Amino acid sequence: MYQQSLQLKARSRGFHLITTEVIQALPQLNQIRVGMCQVFIQHTSASLTINENADPTVRKDFEMYFSKAVPENDPDYLHDDEGADDMPAHLKAAMLGSSVMIPILNGRLALGMWQGIYLCEHRNYGGTRNLIITAWG
Amino acid sequence: MYQQSLQLKARSRGFHLITTEVIQALPQLNQIRVGMCQVFIQHTSASLTINENADPTVRKDFEMYFSKAVPENDPDYLHDDEGADDMPAHLKAAMLGSSVMIPILNGRLALGMWQGIYLCEHRNYGGTRNLIITAWG
Amino acid sequence: MYQQSLQLKARSRGFHLITTEVIQALPQLNQIRVGMCQVFIQHTSASLTINENADPTVRKDFEMYFSKAVPENDPDYLHDDEGADDMPAHLKAAMLGSSVMIPILNGRLALGMWQGIYLCEHRNYGGTRNLIITAWG
Numbered sequence: 001m002y003q004q005s006l007q008l009k010a011r012s013r014g015f016h017l018i019t020t021e022v023i024q025a026l027p028q029l030n031q032i033r034v035g036m037c038q039v040f041i042q043h044t045s046a047s048l049t050i051n052e053n054a055d056p057t058v059r060k061d062f063e064m065y066f067s068k069a070v071p072e073n074d075p076d077y078l079h080d081d082e083g084a085d086d087m088p089a090h091l092k093a094a095m096l097g098s099s100v101m102i103p104i105l106n107g108r109l110a111l112g113m114w115q116g117i118y119l120c121e122h123r124n125y126g127g128t129r130n131l132i133i134t135a136w137g
Numbered sequence: 138m139y140q141q142s143l144q145l146k147a148r149s150r151g152f153h154l155i156t157t158e159v160i161q162a163l164p165q166l167n168q169i170r171v172g173m174c175q176v177f178i179q180h181t182s183a184s185l186t187i188n189e190n191a192d193p194t195v196r197k198d199f200e201m202y203f204s205k206a207v208p209e210n211d212p213d214y215l216h217d218d219e220g221a222d223d224m225p226a227h228l229k230a231a232m233l234g235s236s237v238m239i240p241i242l243n244g245r246l247a248l249g250m251w252q253g254i255y256l257c258e259h260r261n262y263g264g265t266r267n268l269i270i271t272a273w274g
Numbered sequence: 275m276y277q278q279s280l281q282l283k284a285r286s287r288g289f290h291l292i293t294t295e296v297i298q299a300l301p302q303l304n305q306i307r308v309g310m311c312q313v314f315i316q317h318t319s320a321s322l323t324i325n326e327n328a329d330p331t332v333r334k335d336f337e338m339y340f341s342k343a344v345p346e347n348d349p350d351y352l353h354d355d356e357g358a359d360d361m362p363a364h365l366k367a368a369m370l371g372s373s374v375m376i377p378i379l380n381g382r383l384a385l386g387m388w389q390g391i392y393l394c395e396h397r398n399y400g401g402t403r404n405l406i407i408t409a410w411g
Contacts, residue, residue, distance in 0.1 A: 001308050001309060001310075001411055002308075003308045003377060003379065034138050034139075034140045034271070035138060035271075036138075036175060036271055036273075038310060038375055038377065040375070040376065040377050040384070041386075042384070042385065042386030042387075042389065043386055043388070043389075044324070044325045044326045044386070044388050044389055049231045049234075049235075050181070050231075050235045051181045051227055051230065051231050052181045052227055055216055057215035057216040058216045058224070058227055060215055060216075061213075061214050061215055061216050061224050061227075061228075062227075062228065062231070064213050064214075064215075065207070065211075065228050068213075069206070069343070070339070074339075076335075076338050076342075077335050077338075078331035078334055078335055078338075079329055079331040079332045079334075079335050087332070087335050090325055090326055090332055090335075090336075091335075091336065091339050093325065094323045094324075094325050094336070094370060094392075095232055095369055095370070096231060096232070097234060097323075097371060098323075098324045098374070098389070099374075099375050099376075100235070100236075101175055101177070101236050101238065101375065102177065102236075103140060103175065103177050103269045103271045105140065105269070110177070110179070110269055111179065112178075112179030112180055112181070112267065113179075114180070114181050115179065115180075115181055115235070118231075130386065132377045132379070132384055134308070134309075134310055134377045136310075137138055171275050171276075171277045171408070172275060172408075173275075173312060173408055173410075186368045186371075186372075187318070187368075187372045188318045188364055188367065188368050189318045189364055192353055194352035194353040195353045195361070195364055197352055197353075198350075198351050198352055198353050198361050198364075198365075199364075199365065199368070201350050201351075201352075202344070202348075202365050205350075206343070232369055233368060233369070234371065237372070237373075238312055238314070238373050238375065239314065239373075240277060240312065240314050240406045240408045242277065242406070247314070247316070247406055248316065249315075249316030249317055249318070249404065250316075251317070251318050252316065252317075252318055252372070255368075274275055
């Protein structure tokens, strides 16, 4: 069982492809013939998901959609001390999830042709983000 | 660690129970006393979730709800080359997730009495869908 | 591989921190240096997620938001025999998910400083809820 932490640099609010960074952080992946890899984010206002890895407009549409679906400044929010983007960030993080799990086959992540790992940064200024990558097989 | 790919036949847009197909695809499940099973979908416009396994109207209501919550033809979408159902499919897939994880107990998936595995087909004509089933214990 | 079931007492509709209960239910956690823990809920109208562990207003805002985003009494629901809170509970459960997966490092769950495990009770009277906790490493 291999485990590695990875600190991602601060990114702008939005959805960002991090597949290559994740793979490079755990070189032992290529020693696993059949296995599993989990990527976990240690935060509650950023999240991880798997989606389309090619067209950058998909990631822009993700940001547009989730910012409409989880509005800022709802007068019903009670938790608003840290700014208008804070409570929506917690809600989006729960909807998208704090981890992704990907099978390993022949030393590689068995992602489909169009799948990539997204960091979903829900804060305006989220800062660096810590991941823990664990693989076994 | 057992791993098996499974190609699901093309299904109509909507939510479909696939529990039996998943179990039949990995007969080694019944050799695992205590373990874990992951089912992963290698696509970005279909997804997997666990929900009610008995009343077909639940699955119809899932399709109704998610199609309202993630509308087609939002003029703000930038990614629309593949049709009105394309970008909503990516968003729904992220909300529901690309994998499910189920504990194994005494050679069986430890699902609750009312739980089944859903294939969530978000495209009008999604075609066949590839799963990877991995179990260990 | 350690596995333990845990019956949670009935809780009110809303979001509840259960991190301590989960950890106490599996004392073998502290024997695992590098590993993984999954918590699975055997129900389709309650769910699990990871989010902010400090300010109780965050959990109140979760209940407020999800009850707005998944309305009761939509006349388009077909599945409504069990009351107005039933079909919304299934939908919320799918959006939030039936399991959480947390890495283990040095005998402890490697949660971020602000992360806790939530039981998301979507029914008005959901009753007790069964979890299965599995850890390995």
